[in-house]
Amino acid sequence: MSTTPRRTVLSRGSWPEAQRIGEILRKETVGGALLVVATVLALIGANSPLADAYAGLRDTVVGPHVLHLDLTLGEWAADGLLAIFFFIAGLELKREFVAGDLRDPRRAMVPVLAAVGGMAVPAVVFTVVNSGGGDALSGWAIPTATDIAFAVAVLAVISTHLPTALRTFLLTLAVVDDLLAITIIAIFYTDRLDVVSLLGSLAAIAVFGVLVQRRVRTWWLLIPLAVVAWALMHASGVHATVAGVLLGFTVPVIRSQAAGGPEAGPGLAEHFEHRWRPLSAGFAVPVFAFFSAGVTVGGFSGLVDSLQDRVALGIVAGLVVGKTVGILGATALVSRFTNARLDGSLSWWDVFGASLLGGIGFTVSLLIGELAFGAGSVRDEHVKVGVLTGSLIAAVLATIVLRLRNRTYRKLYEQEQLDEDGDGIPDVYQRPAT
Template structure:
């Protein structure tokens, strides 16, 4: 006998109001940052494919920084290793918040996005490995198509104007957060060649001091910012990718609210730092990493070389099949029931969006093929082409259901009593029904008054003198 209906959880159902409000604030910043990311990527491509491309190479290859501290880096490395640490710091806070207050706090609810993210990383890696092995290419780039760029994906949503319901957006955001976690683990485990244990030991000590100061309630940016810079520099010199320091410090922040707090320290700091990450760090990384020379011959070579073809197919096919298949399997075996307002093709559209890999994919491409500048450029071009095709496919799939999405969003946003809380969250509250009755009565009285005024004008009655 089938389990009773109320024993089945709803997948992609309505979010709790606090989670929905937090999501809306976060997505506004991510969307703006994504548009800036798109603009920076386009600017880099134009700059690198015009007569002034030599200036582009000179600027991103210019070295600065204290050599005695092992930090005499090129502008491109400062963007990839330095500014991206801010991006990963925010990712660490997002992950911590998801673990204590978001979708990942409940193991049963977390299973879906975690399984979807894992399958969404395993499938592209498998596709890449199959193509590379069949074509006699290098397996070094297996991790390139595994990452999802949430800012780029949300920028695509902003550009095409699709009004996704909050549950679908939350699923995409949670999926990307988990994706970021596994991408971080991949970078830390597979792209750390030699270790300087002295620097690593001091980095661990610095992180412990950072955690201890947070536990003691010490306040002041002038304490934490210099300490964060020191921790980053020590992590860089240890041989572990420097962005890991950003993630570690983000995970240390407290992201649950106490009774006397409107926001937790983690949420407050994320609110302050997220615009810096989305508005400066990621666009600057894109500006100095996405500039690859692209010609007709180079584009055709992307589909001939096994490494680059593996990246493209991994992003387009591997991501969509992995995320969708993982979600369906997890829902099937956890008895999660899809929101009746949505269909499985909606999940496939979001899964296609996950194929937009940019920031982390470009970074992993640089790490994987760092010894071959020509191949690095070709792999970057493959990431751009694969992400573009995935964006087009996802846009078509989402547009097919655009009218349905808009109807659901209008239902979520409707606030007839204008109390700042969407009506859909108050329908079980008796006070809500009283307010609605009073509002309807007031509207009816206003309509009667307007009708009487119109009737008086029609008969020429100006009323009492």
């Protein structure tokens, strides 16, 4: 009989990590609200007498022809502003695996495998729905992405005291999801490749990396280098947002020994994250949403017509069913085959609710849809309807499930805030792990 102690799946983690996750989610809540507002404005603009003005603004060309930078405002939002979003994602992921709780491979395994399952199953669902559909299969990756800003906005509306372990799980899953999505974009949605431009971009990223590793923070050096890296990546044919992730990976997480080492305070990655997250969540992503979510629905009949396209149906099924089955299933398999048990304060209904939240796809899903079918095409319009419909259904179902557990969450929240010894650290984080 095995005496190997069982470890915990989705355990609470450390207090510093809980503080950091809480701070990130508070900022994402504001960004999520702005994202919702931008989406509503885009839908109003595209389905009102302002439709021509909206389309004219989105399609206005700005920029020099050099390096193919004569782009429409919509393309600038997708290729340029989202690079900031993915830069933050790169910083977050490196921070998690270098200095966060997920530097322990056993803790990292759960959200990483959940993210993989949450991308693989929706892709399979989309492919099954569109089997025999010709070019429709090029959109297989659309339902694979989770939009953390929208998910957090839903949490804010629910007003639930979601347990720290689930919040950490959801955020980390979404960050890993973003990394996998940008990898898919780089590999499967690159039609042409200019090797010289690509090498130039990588060289600029390398110089940027050398400077930040030496703790250089001089903006007039780093920002021009980042812009050059982005522009050359764009000219190479690889999606320009890839440069954002690679730049984020170069930034050191831990302070140098000369500066006092890990105990001396936050490193350069956290410094950059504080500086750039407000721009990403408060401006870059909402502007992208404004230019990308403006689908002309054409009333109820138009909505029905769009959803008759198997591409839209595959997206809805992938986001609602595929995401939930993939995330929940991967987490259950980890628990089943690694001698692990779910944290005693949680139930599988909580994981089910978080998995439904993972089906809220938006930012990256819309981006992949544009790359798969071409911005402004009929199929791209159907993609937008599918993404919005699937995300809405997932949000409603997640709201129902998590609201039913809200009383339990409130009790857990009160326990997590209890600090009887007055040392500033809740007592629950000072108990020995079980």
